[in-house]
Amino acid sequence: MAITLEDLIRIARGEDEADLVLKNARVVNVFSGDIHVTNVAIASTRIAGLGDYRGKVEIDLDGAYVCPGFIDGHVHIESSMLRVPEFARAVLPHGTTSVVIDPHEIANVLGFDGIRYMLESSKRNPFSVYVMVPSCVPATDMETSGARILPSDLALLLKENWVQGVGEMMNYPGVLFREPSVMAKVRAAAGKRIDGHAPGLSGRDLMAYIAAGVGSDHECTRVEEAKEKLRMGMYIMIREGSTARNLRDLLPLVTPATARRCMFVTDDRHPLELLEEGHLDSIIRTAIASGLDPIIAIQMATLNPAEYFGLLDRGGIRPGWRADLVVFDNFMDFRILKVLRGGQIVAERGRFVGSLSPHNPAIVRSSMNVHPPSISFAVPARGNRIRVIGLVPGQIVTQQLIMEPKTDGEFVVSDTERDVLKIAVVERHQATGNVGLGFVHGFGLKRGALASSVAHDSHNIILVGTSDDDM
Amino acid sequence: MAITLEDLIRIARGEDEADLVLKNARVVNVFSGDIHVTNVAIASTRIAGLGDYRGKVEIDLDGAYVCPGFIDGHVHIESSMLRVPEFARAVLPHGTTSVVIDPHEIANVLGFDGIRYMLESSKRNPFSVYVMVPSCVPATDMETSGARILPSDLALLLKENWVQGVGEMMNYPGVLFREPSVMAKVRAAAGKRIDGHAPGLSGRDLMAYIAAGVGSDHECTRVEEAKEKLRMGMYIMIREGSTARNLRDLLPLVTPATARRCMFVTDDRHPLELLEEGHLDSIIRTAIASGLDPIIAIQMATLNPAEYFGLLDRGGIRPGWRADLVVFDNFMDFRILKVLRGGQIVAERGRFVGSLSPHNPAIVRSSMNVHPPSISFAVPARGNRIRVIGLVPGQIVTQQLIMEPKTDGEFVVSDTERDVLKIAVVERHQATGNVGLGFVHGFGLKRGALASSVAHDSHNIILVGTSDDDM
Numbered sequence: 001m002a003i004t005l006e007d008l009i010r011i012a013r014g015e016d017e018a019d020l021v022l023k024n025a026r027v028v029n030v031f032s033g034d035i036h037v038t039n040v041a042i043a044s045t046r047i048a049g050l051g052d053y054r055g056k057v058e059i060d061l062d063g064a065y066v067c068p069g070f071i072d073g074h075v076h077i078e079s080s081m082l083r084v085p086e087f088a089r090a091v092l093p094h095g096t097t098s099v100v101i102d103p104h105e106i107a108n109v110l111g112f113d114g115i116r117y118m119l120e121s122s123k124r125n126p127f128s129v130y131v132m133v134p135s136c137v138p139a140t141d142m143e144t145s146g147a148r149i150l151p152s153d154l155a156l157l158l159k160e161n162w163v164q165g166v167g168e169m170m171n172y173p174g175v176l177f178r179e180p181s182v183m184a185k186v187r188a189a190a191g192k193r194i195d196g197h198a199p200g201l202s203g204r205d206l207m208a209y210i211a212a213g214v215g216s217d218h219e220c221t222r223v224e225e226a227k228e229k230l231r232m233g234m235y236i237m238i239r240e241g242s243t244a245r246n247l248r249d250l251l252p253l254v255t256p257a258t259a260r261r262c263m264f265v266t267d268d269r270h271p272l273e274l275l276e277e278g279h280l281d282s283i284i285r286t287a288i289a290s291g292l293d294p295i296i297a298i299q300m301a302t303l304n305p306a307e308y309f310g311l312l313d314r315g316g317i318r319p320g321w322r323a324d325l326v327v328f329d330n331f332m333d334f335r336i337l338k339v340l341r342g343g344q345i346v347a348e349r350g351r352f353v354g355s356l357s358p359h360n361p362a363i364v365r366s367s368m369n370v371h372p373p374s375i376s377f378a379v380p381a382r383g384n385r386i387r388v389i390g391l392v393p394g395q396i397v398t399q400q401l402i403m404e405p406k407t408d409g410e411f412v413v414s415d416t417e418r419d420v421l422k423i424a425v426v427e428r429h430q431a432t433g434n435v436g437l438g439f440v441h442g443f444g445l446k447r448g449a450l451a452s453s454v455a456h457d458s459h460n461i462i463l464v465g466t467s468d469d470d471m
Numbered sequence: 472m473a474i475t476l477e478d479l480i481r482i483a484r485g486e487d488e489a490d491l492v493l494k495n496a497r498v499v500n501v502f503s504g505d506i507h508v509t510n511v512a513i514a515s516t517r518i519a520g521l522g523d524y525r526g527k528v529e530i531d532l533d534g535a536y537v538c539p540g541f542i543d544g545h546v547h548i549e550s551s552m553l554r555v556p557e558f559a560r561a562v563l564p565h566g567t568t569s570v571v572i573d574p575h576e577i578a579n580v581l582g583f584d585g586i587r588y589m590l591e592s593s594k595r596n597p598f599s600v601y602v603m604v605p606s607c608v609p610a611t612d613m614e615t616s617g618a619r620i621l622p623s624d625l626a627l628l629l630k631e632n633w634v635q636g637v638g639e640m641m642n643y644p645g646v647l648f649r650e651p652s653v654m655a656k657v658r659a660a661a662g663k664r665i666d667g668h669a670p671g672l673s674g675r676d677l678m679a680y681i682a683a684g685v686g687s688d689h690e691c692t693r694v695e696e697a698k699e700k701l702r703m704g705m706y707i708m709i710r711e712g713s714t715a716r717n718l719r720d721l722l723p724l725v726t727p728a729t730a731r732r733c734m735f736v737t738d739d740r741h742p743l744e745l746l747e748e749g750h751l752d753s754i755i756r757t758a759i760a761s762g763l764d765p766i767i768a769i770q771m772a773t774l775n776p777a778e779y780f781g782l783l784d785r786g787g788i789r790p791g792w793r794a795d796l797v798v799f800d801n802f803m804d805f806r807i808l809k810v811l812r813g814g815q816i817v818a819e820r821g822r823f824v825g826s827l828s829p830h831n832p833a834i835v836r837s838s839m840n841v842h843p844p845s846i847s848f849a850v851p852a853r854g855n856r857i858r859v860i861g862l863v864p865g866q867i868v869t870q871q872l873i874m875e876p877k878t879d880g881e882f883v884v885s886d887t888e889r890d891v892l893k894i895a896v897v898e899r900h901q902a903t904g905n906v907g908l909g910f911v912h913g914f915g916l917k918r919g920a921l922a923s924s925v926a927h928d929s930h931n932i933i934l935v936g937t938s939d940d941d942m
Binding site for chain 2 (some may be wrong): 005006008009010012013014029031032033034036046047048049050051052053175176178183186187191203204205207208210211212213227230231232233255256257258260261295307310312316317318319320321
């Protein structure tokens with residue numbers, strides 16, 4: 001706390017001037033569920049009080065709305081392709097002042113070092129980063145990931161400040177079948193939160209998963225599924241990411257009776273959506289436009305995630321709590337005019353105006369470890385049928401096709417005419433030379449090759465090419 | 472946890488039989504705010520799941536309601552005049568399975584030893600006792616208490632299991648004027664809760680009190696007062712004790728929007744009310760009869776206090792949480808049929824059927840330390856006017872009267888004819904011989920004397936007598 005308790009009390013009582021007073025604010029009160037016009041006094045990083053205050057600096061909000069800074073309860077910053085400070089710069093103008101991250105992706109590449117890097121580079125930024133330690137590295141035992149996070153690693157990380165618990169437990173069969181390493185991870189989380197990830201899990205298997213201590217789920221796609229999970233005590237994270245979008249389907253879940261157990265999260269949002277649509281603000285805007293009570297919508301991005309994660313100094317506009325505040329025009333347009341984080345104005349009308357620490361000492365080693373000479377994409381020509389992955393436009397599911405191979409006599413090669421291209425996964429963590437090969441239809445590439453090292457969850461290199469040489 | 476994680480999961484999945492299944496239960500779901508008919512499976516001390524289960528023991532509830540065990544968020548067990556195990560026996564048949572106690576009274580007599588005694592005698596009972604460490608011993612600097620709790624004592628006690636924070640901060644001027652010892656106590660509570668006690672505090676002084684970290688208040692008597700405190704982020708404990716009864720006045724505060732920040736507490740309940748009216752069950756019954764939504768009423772005695780105090784294993788019927796359950800007939804009569812605590816039936820139709828630990832090793836020294844020969848009640852007769860405390864029937868406020876003294880020539884004596892009796896406070900902690908003397912009108916005693924060592928907050932002896940000899 002940058003201010004002493006004594007000074008905070010002095011300013012709250014009006015004995016001393018506040019550092020900043022936001023005058024004529026329409027306060028969205030997430031505790032009482034109503035709106036009242038008042039002044040908000042800020043002392044250093046904290047809210048001093050609401051009411052009649054004088055400040056060294058006074059800003060007349062002229063009736064604009066003020067609500068608490070938004071808290072994203074589940075986000076993989078890696079999916080934005082940005083380093084943590086750049087991510088802060090991207091989301092702060094949208095009102096997000098705290099995030100709970102799960103560095104699952106970087107951990108699958110860099111392991112413990114990757115998590116440490118995220119922890120370190122999360123410090124000294126103009127927003128708050130809480131961490132859920134990835135529970136599933138590798139995601140399954142069938143993956144060739146760059147690292148393995150053991151229960152002992154988890155136990156160590158859980159002692160860190162800012163670490164709130166264990167991240168999405170996607171290995172739910174491991175829970176249900178009581179895999180020893182999964183049980184050890186669950187035990188390590190005692191007293192902290194365990195986030196869930198269990199699409200479609202229901203009935204007694206759901207009971208067992210929750211009984212193990214899993215407290216939330218962000219994978220619901222249907223209201224009935226979400227309703228069952230909420231009834232059994234899970235917090236429902238309504239996700240609206242770049243590819244997985246569940247807001248419209250799940251909104252009917254949210255009623256005045258159930259709302260306190262619901263929150264909005266972004267999970268994976270690509271940089272383009274961050275720029276064009278925004279962050280939690282866009283979810284709130286859409287929810288309100290879809291008919292959700294505006295105050296409930298704001299609670300779902302403020303008080304509710306704070307309660308779930310046990311964050312005791314944020315999520316509402318309350319004396320003594322962090323002065324993380326969002327000023328916006330109205331509930332319809334929901335344009336964010338100002339964002340304050342810890343009493344400092346960090347964004348004005350969509351523009352980041354805070355300061356990023358110029359020097360961030362956190363570094364990571366290069367994660368790319370491939371030995372090209374030892375890699376071959378050759379597929380010997382045997383038989384006259386091959387299995388081909390059939391892409392379905394706009395979907396993540398694929399079809400299985402059986403087609404005739406094109407060969408150069410000795411080897412099967414890509415066939416741009418029929419759009420049957422060679423696809424490879426190249427292990428890139430240990431330079432083992434391991435390559436997985438196949439064919440894909442519907443990709444549409446006519447020459448050259450395309451490769452990506454972003455490939456969930458282990459992030460080996462995926463290549464598609466029109467010839468082995470191009471690949 | 473009396474059951475292993477693995478066994479709990481096994482039973483939740485239905486691989487093994489549950490220990491107990493409550494069949495055909497109307498579950499009051501505090502998460503979803505609705506009621507559904509299902510079976511509740513219990514494994515050892517825990518809820519295994521809801522749904523289709525077989526059990527070693529099965530009890531058909533035939534459509535009776537089941538809700539979570541009640542949690543009293545603020546109670547002084549000393550006020551019941553009972554030791555902790557006897558208190559458990561008194562309140563369990565009323566559905567109270569967890570209490571958050573503030574041993575303020577015993578601490579004012581026995582200090583650190585008194586708190587230790589309460590902590591020790593709270594163990595091995597058939598209900599759960601959480602402790603808020605008394606913040607104000609003595610209550611004010613004008614009191615002659617039996618002990619003094621220093622910030623360093625507080626810091627030590629706050630490390631104990633079961634200690635959830637610092638109890639009612641009744642010395643709110645000490646907070647507002649930043650008394651060093653009060654500031655030290657507030658700092659010691661960092662990361663835990665601080666309960667409030669600030670009748671009528673409002674405006675900027677309220678802001679300062681909350682800014683110091685005080686999270687609740689149980690002293691509201693008017694809706695406007697409670698509304699202001701709730702808006703500023705305090706949890707409102709609606710108290711319905713023996714003398715202080717605020718339920719009817721404060722019920723209009725509770726709406727679907729504000730309810731999550733409200734809970735019921737008993738504070739001080741005398742043994743007669745415990746027997747005749749009950750405990751939290753009687754408050755819930757009255758609230759429902761007064762028109763409060765029954766599910767909200769039950770949330771205010773279960774999920775809401777659990778959330779405020781950060782109790783992560785109770786407050787709802789959820790797999791993995793404690794099997795603390797209340798079975799009742801209907802919302803109108805609200806007769807409690809069965810109470811389960813940790814999966815064991817501890818009460819049946821108002822009768823305690825659990826077992827109390829036969830031997831409770833916690834002991835305390837005698838707290839009575841008076842040296843009668845050194846005590847004198849003599850009031851020399853000087854002048855012909857005395858100030859007399861005028862009692863007002865049924866009120867705790869008194870009047871100041873000026874009356875003529877009755878003397879035996881040398882000394883002022885009690886006058887039963889005009890009902891002007893001598894009243895004394897005798898210091899009884901250190902045998903100092905200190906005596907405070909006065910007169911009281913309206914007490915009505917005609918012969919002998921009456922004394923009490925229960926006298927809030929320092930519990931010195933108060934006597935009223937018809938003659939010095941009787942006293």
